[in-house]
Amino acid sequence: MSAGLFVRAAEEDAPTIAPATELFSRVLPAERVDEFVLELIPSPDGKDVYEVESQDGKLVVRGNTGVAIASGLNWYLKEKCNSQVSMNHNQISLPNPLPLVENKVRVETPFEYRYLFNYCTYGYSMPWWDWEKWEEMIDYMAFMGVNMPLAMIGQEAVWQEVYRELGMTDEQLDKFFVGPAHLPWGWMGNIDGLGGPLPQDWISQRAELQKKILARMRSLGMKPVLQAFTGHVPVELKEIYPEAEITQIHDWAGIPGTMFLSPTDPLFTRIGTLFIEKQTEMFGTDHLYDADCFIEVDPPSKDPAYLSEVSKTVYDSMVAADPEAIWVLQGWFFFFRSEFWQPEQGRAFVGGVPKDKIIVLDLYGEKNTTWDKTESFFGQPWIWNVICNQDQKVNMSGHLAKMQTNFQTAYQSEIEKNLRGVGTIPEGVGYNPIVQDFIYELAWNQSEKDLEKWVSDYGKRRYGTEDERAGETWQRLLSSVYGRTRTDWGPLITTPTLQIFGKPKEDIRHVRKNVRITEENPFGQDYDVYELYEASQILLSMADDLQEVETYRFDLTNVHRELIYGLSYLVIDDLTQAYLSGEPARLKAAGDQLLGLLDDLEAVTGSHEMFLLGKWLEDAQSWATTEEEKAYYNWNARTIVSIWQPWKNGGLRDYASKQWNGMFSGYYKPRWELLIQMLEKNLEEGTDFDAGAFNQAVREVDFAWTHAQDEYPSKPTTDPVEEARRIQKKYQKYFLKK
Structure with a gap:
């Protein structure tokens, strides 16, 4: 418990309020905790309640449980301090002095x-x-x-x-x-x-x-x-x-x-x-x-x-x-x-x-x-x-x-x-x-x-800035990726295949959908890719001011990963059309384009810890007490994110596929290289593509990967700002409306 955090509680209430004081001390800047006062209050109807008000230069937070007290602090951080507690990073910037709560705020939840x-x-x-x-x-x-x-x-x-x-x-x-x-x-x-x-x-x-x-x-x-x-x-x-x-x-x-x-x-x-x-x-x-x-x-x-x-x-x-x-x-x-x-x-x-x-x-x-x-x-x-x-x-x-x-x-x-x-x-x-x-x-x-205002405020809190560009970024994300429900099981990270694109189909298990690349829908995506591109540009434009903010670095990685992954259907369509046209040079160019996209996704996802296969494997092996257990955890961790069922002919393969650094280079790219090699051989020899033979070959590759012991980076190897700038320059041509 922090010595600087003031608590008003009866002795019998100490077990309830002490965990909240410890939470405040973990999350708030250590030099500021003495500006907060915690109190325990009863709940009138058994449901949680919190109160927040300013008294004598301090911020008083009350609640009937530790959860309620923490929720009261969260309200204050969001509404008065332009700060955010998030699932992947906290962005807490306390103004000095603390902003006043002029009239006591009391909130009761209707939910048990x-x-x-x-x-x-x-x-x-x-x-x-x-x-x-x-x-x-x-x-x-x-x-x-x-x-x-x-x-x-x-x-x-x-x-x-x-x-x-x-x-x-x-x-x-x-x-x-x-x-x-x-x-x-x-x-x-x-x-x-x-x-x-x-x-x-x-x-x-x-x-x-x-x-x-x-x-x-x-x-x-x-x-x-x-x-x-x-x-x-x-x-x-x-x-x-x-x-x-x-x-x-x-x-x-x-x-x-x-x-x-x-x-x-x-x-x-x-x-x-x-x-x-x-x-x-x-x-x-x-x-x-x-x-x-x-x-x-x-x-x-x-x-x-x-x-x-x-x-x-x-x-x-x-x-x-x-x-x-x-x-x-x-x-x-x-x-x-x-x-x-x-x-x-x-x-x-x-x-x-x-x-x-x-x-x-x-x-x-x-x-x-x-x-x-x-x-x-x-x-x-x-x-x-x-x-x-x-x-x-x-x-x-x-x-x-x-x-x-x-x-x-x-x-x-x-x-x-x-x-x-x-x-x-x-x-x-x-x-x-x-x-x-x-x-x-x-x-x-x-x-x-008002969702546009809500996401705008969210963006500003997320980065601790009053810059209107933060709000505009998130408004454009709202009108693109956050205007869709489904979670994409896209073709780039599932078993490679050429598709004759037809009527879209999606079932509740998210079976990979087929799309048609058209002039009206040049990306085949279920969101406005051009709008996502605009969001990415605005987000990147704030890099000089925000590049050390962890929430910003995460979002920069995530947005640019999403942006170029949005080209998946397009590049696979190019490969499909090149093969169907029977032109070896065109097929090679399309294949190089696809493999280059995988390389760029590998580089982008290498810029943040949350996108690293190596971290996943390292965490898995940390539970081992012997070398044998280390290999076992490594195998299990690889299997769940790849073939899922630990045998060659399982039916859930790629179900939990991950867009991670290490997966792109070690798992997805070798499969596409194998497909492209077989397609090139077909054109060279004038033979038909043998889907069954390819499927069996790729299953062998996948199965072997789950048992491999090679290591992948467990710490970032690239910088999100540098990668974002490189990606913007390289792929700009795709995102300029014709």
């Missing part, structure tokens, strides 16, 4: 819950995070007002105790637990054993990390959501309990289905109760438990009576161990498996749980809302969320206007009924911080925003 995280976040973004990184994230969460985070780390240690007590051996569990970056899909019951076995050191270290994470979250007033039993069991359990009703569910993404213990079997309640008991012994509880029995797979029966019995038993297994248990349910399956989950099935399933003892998460609020197609989740409490990012796609996207419209519709219709919260459920974090900032502001201010 502010949710964060997706199971997949723990695989695509956070598998290698250490305590230092988690501490930064929890601080950010407090500033945003998050009080209901999904907290999944460390549960393998619990499962070890449960299954050992049920008679299973460690060798059998080795076949059940999946690899570190693939753990979320094991938790969700999609896969067994893939990427395993887990080292025991990993299991032990993660359990200790989870204890620190939960202690910090709780100290700030957060209520973490822990795991509950879903029915997913090891196949060997059938050998120990041959009479148990254990069946294999249908496959997932080409992987054989896992084993499902029917909730109607007495063993289900025994395991579910035992798991929560042992989890509580190890990690404590806040009585919130996530259990998604059928997140992307269907139950074995559509019978409403059966589905009602299933949900009742799942809930009863929680209550047997924790009478205060509340079931947190991801509502994704109502959308993703909508053909199965008709109103009769949904009503029976949700209705099997007592009123107010289940909270349903509506995941896809920015595009495919579910609450309005399920009678508001059949009368149970629910939380409005956005996903925004699938698979931690490295791109700039998030339709802010659509988010605002969909939120307002839900809020105005449901806030007096069963809408209990707001949140974000990104599968990956870090590349579109504006989305999280926008959504969590709704926790405290539900009014409809």
Whole structure:
């Protein structure tokens, strides 16, 4: 606790307010903390509240929890100090003296819950995070007002105790637990054993990390959501309990289905109760438990009576161990498996749980809302969320206007009924911080925003400047990349192929879309590339003043990566047309152009730590205690961002593809070189392209890369300003309207 930070609190309130004082001391400039006073106040209705006012030359921040107090400070930093706390960098510039708050500001949130995280976040973004990184994230969460985070780390240690007590051996569990970056899909019951076995050191270290994470979250007033039993069991359990009703569910993404213990079997309640008991012994509880029995797979029966019995038993297994248990349910399956989950099935399933003892998460609020197609989740409490990012796609996207419209519709219709919260459920974090900032502001201010003004103010706060160019940059980003919803699974970083561009197609798994390059749409993108170019020019024009500002350096990298990646469809079309024309010289020129684009993307992404494959691999290997483990973590970290399934002919390859330095040079470019060589040989010999042979050859290359041990830079090797200037000069010709 900082000696300079003044706290007004009774002795019995010290455990509540002390974590907030420590947070202030971590985030604020050390020489300024004595200008702040913290106080604890009660909440009139159980929901969070904060107050901010100036008194005697100091800034007084009050709240009923550490989260509320941090949210009050966040309001002051944004509104009075032109500063920003962000997911990837903080930009805090405190004027001297502190700006006055002339009239006390008091804000109460109407939302009991502010949710964060997706199971997949723990695989695509956070598998290698250490305590230092988690501490930064929890601080950010407090500033945003998050009080209901999904907290999944460390549960393998619990499962070890449960299954050992049920008679299973460690060798059998080795076949059940999946690899570190693939753990979320094991938790969700999609896969067994893939990427395993887990080292025991990993299991032990993660359990200790989870204890620190939960202690910090709780100290700030957060209520973490822990795991509950879903029915997913090891196949060997059938050998120990041959009479148990254990069946294999249908496959997932080409992987054989896992084993499902029917909730109607007495063993289900025994395991579910035992798991929560042992989890509580190890990690404590806040009585919130996530259990998604059928997140992307269907139950074995559509019978409403059966589905009602299933949900009742799942809930009863929680209550047997924790009478205060509340079931947190991801509502994704109502959308993703909508053909199965008709109103009769949904009503029976949700209705099997007592009123107010289940909270349903509506995941896809920015595009495919579910609450309005399920009678508001059949009368149970629910939380409005956005996903925004699938698979931690490295791109700039998030339709802010659509988010605002969909939120307002839900809020105005449901806030007096069963809408209990707001949140974000990104599968990956870090590349579109504006989305999280926008959504969590709704926790405290539900009014409809003038988006052009909001993003303009956001840009100025982000860089700590009053320069109007910062605002104009973000207005142009709003009218380009932040006017689209989808997260691009573009052709440059998926398995190379030539396409006869036709009717666009996109499904909910973001299968790569085909486009037609035309005079009206010269880039084939779903946003205005010319507008993005204008944004990039304005952003770069501020470099002399802002080049040392970390948020600016990140954005300069991100914008210019997005800008030249926007040429992907165009350069592949050029390659396609060159091949179809049968002109070797034209094909070589088009191939050189494409490979040059990959080289430039490699250089641009080398200018910031968040775009480095080498950092991802280094972080993964930091968990190793032996050389053997180091190689294992390296392999697992490579696999999840490339072929996903660790075999040559898997069906999810490139699903989590990353626009990272190291990926462009080491993974994507060799594939395109292989394709171009085969095309050149076809023209030379007058033969047809053999897609099957190429596909098999590229799969060999991909598989070998996941097992390689070569290193990539883990620190930036280029400068974002220099790269941006070079890119602007080289590619200007593409972005000048004809």
